[in-house]
Amino acid sequence: MRDLFAGDATRFERFSCAADGLLLDYSKQRITSSAMAELLALADEAGLKDGIAAMLSGEPVNFTENRAALHCAARMFELTPAAARAEIAATRKRLDTFVARVHAGEFVGATGRPIRHVVHLGIGGSDLGPRLLAEAFAPSLPTRLELSFAANVDDTEIRAILDRANPAETLFIVASKSFSTAETLFNARAARAWLAAALGADADLSRHFVAISNNVAAAAAFGIAEDTTFPMPEWIGGRFSVWSAIGLPLMLAFGTEVFDDFLAGGRSMDTHFATAPFAANLPVIAALLGIWNATFLGLDGHAVLPYSHRLRSLPAYLQQLEMESNGKSVDHQGQPVGWQTAPIIFGGPGTVGQHAYHQLFYQGTRKVAFDFVLPICATPSATDRSLFGNALAQSAALMLGRTLDEARTELRARGIDDAEVERLAPHLVCAGNQPSTTLLMPSVTPFTLGQILALYEHKVFVQGWIWGINSFDQYGVELGKNMARDIEAGSDRQRDSSTVGLLAAIDAMTRKAG
Numbered sequence: 001m002r003d004l005f006a007g008d009a010t011r012f013e014r015f016s017c018a019a020d021g022l023l024l025d026y027s028k029q030r031i032t033s034s035a036m037a038e039l040l041a042l043a044d045e046a047g048l049k050d051g052i053a054a055m056l057s058g059e060p061v062n063f064t065e066n067r068a069a070l071h072c073a074a075r076m077f078e079l080t081p082a083a084a085r086a087e088i089a090a091t092r093k094r095l096d097t098f099v100a101r102v103h104a105g106e107f108v109g110a111t112g113r114p115i116r117h118v119v120h121l122g123i124g125g126s127d128l129g130p131r132l133l134a135e136a137f138a139p140s141l142p143t144r145l146e147l148s149f150a151a152n153v154d155d156t157e158i159r160a161i162l163d164r165a166n167p168a169e170t171l172f173i174v175a176s177k178s179f180s181t182a183e184t185l186f187n188a189r190a191a192r193a194w195l196a197a198a199l200g201a202d203a204d205l206s207r208h209f210v211a212i213s214n215n216v217a218a219a220a221a222f223g224i225a226e227d228t229t230f231p232m233p234e235w236i237g238g239r240f241s242v243w244s245a246i247g248l249p250l251m252l253a254f255g256t257e258v259f260d261d262f263l264a265g266g267r268s269m270d271t272h273f274a275t276a277p278f279a280a281n282l283p284v285i286a287a288l289l290g291i292w293n294a295t296f297l298g299l300d301g302h303a304v305l306p307y308s309h310r311l312r313s314l315p316a317y318l319q320q321l322e323m324e325s326n327g328k329s330v331d332h333q334g335q336p337v338g339w340q341t342a343p344i345i346f347g348g349p350g351t352v353g354q355h356a357y358h359q360l361f362y363q364g365t366r367k368v369a370f371d372f373v374l375p376i377c378a379t380p381s382a383t384d385r386s387l388f389g390n391a392l393a394q395s396a397a398l399m400l401g402r403t404l405d406e407a408r409t410e411l412r413a414r415g416i417d418d419a420e421v422e423r424l425a426p427h428l429v430c431a432g433n434q435p436s437t438t439l440l441m442p443s444v445t446p447f448t449l450g451q452i453l454a455l456y457e458h459k460v461f462v463q464g465w466i467w468g469i470n471s472f473d474q475y476g477v478e479l480g481k482n483m484a485r486d487i488e489a490g491s492d493r494q495r496d497s498s499t500v501g502l503l504a505a506i507d508a509m510t511r512k513a514g
């Protein structure tokens with residue numbers, strides 16, 4: 001890349017793309033004009049235009065489960081079927097009424113106290129989106145009530161929330177598309193027991209529960225009232241569901257108008273995705289670069305590095321979105337695809353990671369690609385400037401590296417003698433040539449969050465389409481879930497000697513401790 005930059009003063013202009021206030025700089029990717037042209041040809045050859053039309057029109061692009069993937073309808077994108085949008089609008093109307101009643105103090109707990117604390121219980125796609133957005137919005141938007149999240153089956157998480165909550169004023173949202181996820185139901189039961197202990201078994205505990213689910217019957221069986229059960233359509237996947245009723249905690253905490261801004265951001269990315277030519281289409285370019293890195297260059301990892309504490313949960317959100325969607329290896333016919341698909345996604349707030357795992361990026365033996373995500377506010381503070389500086393320095397240093405000669409020069413400048421320079425210089429060499437994309441977004445707002453989450457969703461769809469896999473099922477996850485159920489139930493189905501040995505050891509340790 002040093003050579004590519006040295007030989008082309010216009011590389012940034014040629015390999016960056018702006019749309020809707022966002023800027024995607026991919027000049028630090030290991031691509032040339034001809035590689036980009038080939039990738040765009042690949043998108044055409046794979047029939048991507050038809051793929052996009054199929055997804056938007058509600059065709060069963062989730063071909064194993066024979067379902068549509070209409071998350072764009074949840075943000076009211078006009079090219080999606082009117083019936084799907086009407087279904088979303090009907091639920092939204094009920095949500096708006098419910099939120100207004102909570103805010104007005106009309107919807108009250110069992111003892112007549114207003115709701116001041118909302119605890120969202122969900123996991124995976126029923127947790128990561130609202131959690132990310134709540135963290136992103138909280139520093140700049142007024143909150144109407146306290147909002148907490150519990151996902152883990154380890155009750156340390158929910159205990160810490162319950163210990164500081166007032167039962168009479170707490171509302172639990174049980175968010176589960178299937179309403180059968182063990183972790184979420186465990187936490188919901190823990191919440192119910194806590195409420196019963198505090199308010200009395202005779203108290204109307206249904207005044208403290210709301211359900212968001214596709215399995216309305218299971219929510220009713222749990223004891224959640226019909227008027228506080230909000231449906232989630234089957235055609236919206238869990239990891240694509242933040243736009244649906246799953247956004248209720250955000251509406252309660254920040255207001256429905258804030259959620260509308262978020263939806264508007266997603267919708268504006270939908271319009272861009274559906275109409276911009278592929279060569280100037282941010283999700284398509286991001287997807288093609290990901291394919292280039294994972295499939296053609298064979299890179300194993302993809303680090304998501306937000307330079308904003310408010311976006312600290314973006315890597316976790318994208319981990320589920322990308323790895324659960326495109327962590328697949330067979331095509332429509334069930335045949336092995338024969339190429340690498342999704343890389344391992346990881347990351348964290350950029351400036352924190354710099355002092356932890358970036359060392360491997362500079363001098364390790366494995367190769368990784370990066371997304372630097374950088375919100376730019378109109379009047380940056382000194383800290384904001386430091387964040388920009390760090391992000392740009394990291395992407396440049398990873399790309400340029402440090403040659404042996406440069407290492408020698410640096411050491412000599414420190415007054416080190418020649419023998420010591422020769423001994424140390426190889427240890428300072430950084431290979432460079434590490435590919436990155438930098439995404440600039442104007443500030444962290446509900447609208448810009450909507451844009452970037454929709455951008456990544458479309459990227460995932462494009463990649464899945466070109467790789468020829470189903471981005472919308474998750475059968476792999478089921479295997480582990482079933483095995484956990486068997487182990488908990490004491491069944492010895494498929495028991496290997498390691499599991500048998502560990503179970504015996506756990507048994508002995510618990511008996512000893514008991």
Ligand SMILES: O=P(O)(O)OC[C@H]1O[C@](O)(CO)[C@@H](O)[C@@H]1O
Nearest residue numbers: 124125126176177178181238477
């Ligand atoms: O919303 P549910 O049905 O509780 O599922 C939670 C998560 O579990 C998964 O099914 C994987 O275990 C995800 O796809 C989903 O987002």
